[in-house]
Amino acid sequence: MSLKNLLCSAALQGVAEARARIFGHVLNPTGRRSPHKILRKKLIGEKVAQWYPYDIKKDDPLILAREEKEYAFRLPFLCSNTHSLAYFQTTLLSIIQLTSLPEHFMLSHCLLQKLFHHRLFI
Secondary structure, three states, X not given: OOHHHHHHHHHHHHHHHHHHHHHOOOOOOOOOOOOHHHHHOOOOOHHHHOOOOOOHHHOOHHHHHHHHHHHHHXXXXXXXXXXXXXXXXXXXXXXXHHOOOXXXXXXXXXXXXXXXXXXOOO
């Protein structure tokens, strides 16, 4: 390696180190991935949370009840296959108790038939 190339590489390395010191960067001469880019970012907190308005769905009991019903209806599909028949029956009965509408009873009855068909109660 010639003296000119050696001086050039030393000067470039010095400039890179000075630039990193001035701008607060971290030198990464190997080029491997590092978490410094993520760690350098400002933390997201209440300032960003203030940008979004208050969710009025949290105050409405009808919307909360409907979301709970939908979750209770999806619960058998979210659970694993090792749960017993009694667990699913109590879940379906709770759905029927939550709703007095006949279409919900029919939906829960269809769900029970599908679960029996797919042998999820074993």
